[in-house]
Amino acid sequence: MNIQRPEEECGVFGIFNHPEAANLTYLGLYALQHRGQESCGIVSSDGSALHAHKSMGLVADVFSNQEIFKNLPGRAAIGHVRYSTTGGSAIKNVQPIMVDYSRGSIAVAHNGNIVNAQMIKDELEAYGSIFQTTMDTEIIVHLLATSKASSLLDRLTDALGRIKGAYCLLLITETRMVAARDPHGFRPLCLGKLGESYVVASESCALDLIEAEFIREIEPGEVVFIDKNGITSNFPLKKVAPTPCIFEFVYFARPDSCIFGKNVYQVRKELGRQLAREYAIDADIVIPVPDSGVPAAMGYAEESGIRFELGLIRNHYVGRTFIEPQQSIRHFGVKIKLNPVREVLKDKRVVVIDDSIVRGTTSRKIVKMVRNAGAKEVHVRISSPPTSYPCYYGIDTPNRKELISSSHTVEEIRKYITADSLGYLSRDGLLNAVGTNNTDYCRACFSGDYPIEFPMLKPAPQLPLFDKELPE
Amino acid sequence: MNIQRPEEECGVFGIFNHPEAANLTYLGLYALQHRGQESCGIVSSDGSALHAHKSMGLVADVFSNQEIFKNLPGRAAIGHVRYSTTGGSAIKNVQPIMVDYSRGSIAVAHNGNIVNAQMIKDELEAYGSIFQTTMDTEIIVHLLATSKASSLLDRLTDALGRIKGAYCLLLITETRMVAARDPHGFRPLCLGKLGESYVVASESCALDLIEAEFIREIEPGEVVFIDKNGITSNFPLKKVAPTPCIFEFVYFARPDSCIFGKNVYQVRKELGRQLAREYAIDADIVIPVPDSGVPAAMGYAEESGIRFELGLIRNHYVGRTFIEPQQSIRHFGVKIKLNPVREVLKDKRVVVIDDSIVRGTTSRKIVKMVRNAGAKEVHVRISSPPTSYPCYYGIDTPNRKELISSSHTVEEIRKYITADSLGYLSRDGLLNAVGTNNTDYCRACFSGDYPIEFPMLKPAPQLPLFDKELPE
Amino acid sequence: MNIQRPEEECGVFGIFNHPEAANLTYLGLYALQHRGQESCGIVSSDGSALHAHKSMGLVADVFSNQEIFKNLPGRAAIGHVRYSTTGGSAIKNVQPIMVDYSRGSIAVAHNGNIVNAQMIKDELEAYGSIFQTTMDTEIIVHLLATSKASSLLDRLTDALGRIKGAYCLLLITETRMVAARDPHGFRPLCLGKLGESYVVASESCALDLIEAEFIREIEPGEVVFIDKNGITSNFPLKKVAPTPCIFEFVYFARPDSCIFGKNVYQVRKELGRQLAREYAIDADIVIPVPDSGVPAAMGYAEESGIRFELGLIRNHYVGRTFIEPQQSIRHFGVKIKLNPVREVLKDKRVVVIDDSIVRGTTSRKIVKMVRNAGAKEVHVRISSPPTSYPCYYGIDTPNRKELISSSHTVEEIRKYITADSLGYLSRDGLLNAVGTNNTDYCRACFSGDYPIEFPMLKPAPQLPLFDKELPE
């Protein structure tokens, strides 16, 4: 079991008091698919029992026919999408997790990462608990079940009081739905209304799809109970200064969502504008690495006055895996997704905008691709600071393990990716562009300042994970 | 959760210390497929970790390619086949169950039924346990995990000391395999050897297939530990008078197996001979209801001197479901499986041998089928006494719920199934034919004398489950 | 394309004028599944258009839900089951074949083998025809399409006049169903009635299942037209002396079927009786190789007075493929299907009855298996003469290619299979047991006397296909 590093990125959605709760949850998951493409599931409540359908696969494939919804009856439902790159991706780890315990049945969907999971697991096992999955979520359920408190709120308070880390939780019992967000408020979670139904979702784009009204965000540390009598808000945990994840703005959330009080698309454009202010360059065109780099590239172009062009076209039909020729010395990994438009790039001085550099290998391929298409100069601009530290709060960095910035200077990286110039947005510039509203954001991936410490962790995360050797 | 009535019939197989443990387990499950056709699974141990593959489906479909066995490495493995007719047949209930607990990983495969399961579950939940399946097996794992004893044998003794009912268990840890049989010894379990490897299986036919040598049966109340140092036998539980299930002989076990010290095929023939002695009739031919009625019919023919014929041919290609014509007034249920041979039956006085009558509807159709094919007389002989009481020890009677014998006299049943005469083997005749060897068999399904009482049960099982109305 | 040797064994079924034609065809195919387990299909006519559903797989798997039958509307349908061991088993070769031609749409299902197929194919291609499958059936459709005759009967007469070999054909157009049997009548085909509907099937067991009345067999050389005006019989082809396939009795047909005027089960028992007369032996028990050897063993036991026992138990759950252990020196091929009953065989002199010996390898394994189970003597009796010549008329002998009898004496075979004695039914004994009724049967597989010559064949079939070396 991976104890501190999140294996997964997730999205959650729930609706209470709607005749087609499961079907609307399915639509909500559709809108959150970008938060996890590996598996998904829905648990519904018919008032006296819970019903589940979950499997590996995309939402469109797992919920492929109307019959499935007949087996998900009831006026309440929660759902989950999940992405994982590790061996932990087995069917047993698909959420929501559903169990029987002393108070009946309960199902839980979770987005985030518990940093003291292994410590709690060891303790629970010492007292006789058994674990059937490798998910943090199971720990939360055990804590709920072992609490001696008499009300669900008190049991939940007990449980949440034990865990440290990032979590947005959706729970469903026979008669209630509960939404909880950790005191730091790392991940987004919002509340909406559709007629008489309450809706909770990781991002507001899921409310939009089902035409639910956005009410407000679930606040850091808030536990919301929803039942037939309506909604009640609780703040049972010790208050701390919230530190929402700034990387949701940079990369993870959908541009049409509003999170942490701001529209993502507009923030990204502003990142691009700030980047232009910090790293101006004399060039002919600005092109994004699609799709995530598009808004920042538009902002850069507006601010700099350099023309915005689509110089790389993305193929959206690419599946999870594709089969490379055996004898090929080429690696098609990037080419299968991106193709340069020669006529746009030829003889141009090109500014390429991307949201971040992880290992550097993809950026290197993109620079070569743009140059081979005829660009005279290739200037790379990144709409966030160097990503030098892994995330422990719910952004999956298994494929971000070997962070080039953790061990290399900007000039070393520029050489590696073969760009004519390279500029990262400054940390201050990032904060200015996002705008603080008196909020302190978690910027641990850039700064190494982790808002929550790791109980069992050696100093490892402070150390560079990437040695000086670079892949060819 | 169904608490006393078994939802399932099962078979288990395990092998320790063989380079192709998983593949041989798969072959063993092939041989035990008749004990459960709905789902199956294998867990292997490579010495430091457990590996699982399990799914709904027949053994041939779930283990369909060599790749699967690459993911089941190691020199030890246990497997399970399962049949269930209830909603409990979901994927989550597929065995072996595999968990992490304080002492490492463990997987359990179980054949039987725990009669005090609900009581223990309630208690475990009261102390904070959560349940992710509806299987008795999960209760056993919880008891193992909550035991404070320091050795696995002591923990297992703790656990088995708590449960009442029928069980044949196979457990596997990183370094050991354990086989346990309940003190009453309801279900069969035998021990074999293949070179340096030990093998445990529900029936000896599974040893035969892999050419393992039959050593002996695991005894009632015995707990066998197998590890790199060899095999040790333990009897940690209070001794009781064994009561193996006599119905395994009548119907459930494979005829080529030896269980409880006897060959099943020969016992079945003897049941037929005894039946001939008790219910002789002047007739032209004796025919079995294939396949289970064949040996008894052969015995009946030998003893009576009436010619044995195949008057009903079985179609072995029938799948789990088939699609009936919508507007049909016929019910093809029996016809799709059995077809009469007119030329054999025409103008004959026919004795039809079957192993048991449950609801009576199938027997009724068979009698009509035989008569329509030209039989002058149809005499039905059943190679066991009337099945009037449900089983609580591991024979699935969900589809045997409405037992016609529980509420109707033999003459009433004869009329219902439209036979010219009907004879059931007597209870004494059954015992004589099986032969006692000082063994008392569980005959609860015939007599209502249950060897283990039901802690939470109202007098329900003594009551007829079938009202006087009979289906058309 | 394999030109003379049949790649396939098949079964056909059709029904005209029934509101659930497709569903009843599906049931009919269920009953004929033993004639082909690899692929199947149904084409229905709604009066103005044809509709098809076909795929690789068993009937139960290909027609797995009611939805499929909604896409097979109409009051007429034909179906096909097929077995093939060659590369020709691709999806494109699944029958019935359905095409558009100058007179509309037509679909054809075919059981048999056209011996001059390659010659006709070459000629058709020379005139511009294209072939999309490797099936004889496509040739028949081309001949129908290229005929200039104005009526379907005349076109069919043209087509059938060109082809030589064995065929039972079912054709369906928008408004008619046609059944045709070759003049030699190699394969069985029968006519039945279900209320106002006419039914045609390869074997009578398919009529039984849907409770249709058996009317008569389609005669050799007969072409039956069925349309809204009823049924008409035609004999458009030159008459020849019929030679139905005697091997259908020995092995291929279902025992509950009546073919060529006789019940298969009773014929097989008589083969056993005759075998006992020809090759008596002093022994303790007679056991069959199940399932096909059962009736002959019963006949042998009756005639000889030696007790009939089940000494080998068959596992009916075996799938098409199973995965052998990698390092095994054993070959589980036979063991996975058959298991000896030691208690029956121990210290006994055993007569083993099988229907035929092909390569001899299976018989060798069975003899060893019986002997290892404790038999003192093993006497093998075969209820047909030595199979020395391949079939060119619709019995698949790809896996019968290396016929041990074609190159070895009975004594050599006995030694190879390690039996204490070996006896084959004599050719005269076979004919006597079947009974001639003035019918001459095709016995080419035993005698090499082929009723139809091979236009393009060198003397090959007369030569032994098996050299003197025998596999270990």
Added chain:
Amino acid sequence: MNIQRPEEECGVFGIFNHPEAANLTYLGLYALQHRGQESCGIVSSDGSALHAHKSMGLVADVFSNQEIFKNLPGRAAIGHVRYSTTGGSAIKNVQPIMVDYSRGSIAVAHNGNIVNAQMIKDELEAYGSIFQTTMDTEIIVHLLATSKASSLLDRLTDALGRIKGAYCLLLITETRMVAARDPHGFRPLCLGKLGESYVVASESCALDLIEAEFIREIEPGEVVFIDKNGITSNFPLKKVAPTPCIFEFVYFARPDSCIFGKNVYQVRKELGRQLAREYAIDADIVIPVPDSGVPAAMGYAEESGIRFELGLIRNHYVGRTFIEPQQSIRHFGVKIKLNPVREVLKDKRVVVIDDSIVRGTTSRKIVKMVRNAGAKEVHVRISSPPTSYPCYYGIDTPNRKELISSSHTVEEIRKYITADSLGYLSRDGLLNAVGTNNTDYCRACFSGDYPIEFPMLKPAPQLPLFDKELPE
């Protein structure tokens, strides 16, 4: 069979003389997936035989593992992607089509539509041909097979001389690959080189992916033979003035492709610029309907000086089908794909750019969506003239059947879609923007001037297909 109206849009790819021909063809089809998402297939040649793999589904799903490519051996391969909205989408219609004929085996992949298909089919059937699919492609193969000419070029000349319409063909035999483009050159087809291998593809983006060099387009009327001796070019058909399809620029081709001598992305931007010149408006922002409207919106923004924004975000995870809530009065069809960004649109005067309007229902929903998100004014601009006439040359307009422009004025359409203003690019503006280079483009969908007449067609296509009633 649909005789004049294309049921399908397609893409083709082929490569000759490469050790991993099938795998590279698969990559090429990946790049052409936008031309057909319903089914796909590859046929390879190993020099002496053809091998096929084809199925319904996306390229990533149909070619899901390396094993498949082991069954597609050889140094030459052709592939096909196909989209169809009609019942003709069955598995039997998946291309390439592969047949045996008098000269051996041949496989054909086809993009286009034969307008005299029915006439030729009737004639071929009259001479005895049978048809197993409903594809034009089968007609071409029949014509090849029935030609008496001795060389493949002559047979192909015969065949192509008979057919009228649009076609880009790829043929493969045991030893050759042939590419042919109709004399009008309706669809694009280009030639590339990868080391010693020749490559042919519908669009240049497929060459880019495999890093093949673009050589030139296959010319209208050109037939290219590729074999071990290299490449030969032939022009066997009567020359006509080419009329490439201008709609490929407007909508169908990928923006990174070069077709008909121009880069698609740049043409689309120019369409947007011209649109701005023709229909200027005082507005705050310009937004595209993504993805196809993006380049034109960028051009419009550049030319007009109005800011380009992303006001609609596209969800790329949407599957082919999704399940609507049963009781919903909303139709989620557009919302599931597009979500407005309120913060961008609020209180703005918005210009929405799309490439075309078919029925008007989608445009109507988009206008409402934008207005509901807070836009003060919504001005729709279409980067092509009104689509008033169906295409008969390979652009699928089954779902474009009810063309609103065929029966309604621009003002009527504006009212229907509830826009504040509506402007279509003029026909002259379209031509100017594309640039003629002395090429006459087929603009039949806008003008009704069809370059090829319809042999069997009544005046139907000139008539409006859309009545005055409009859907709500």
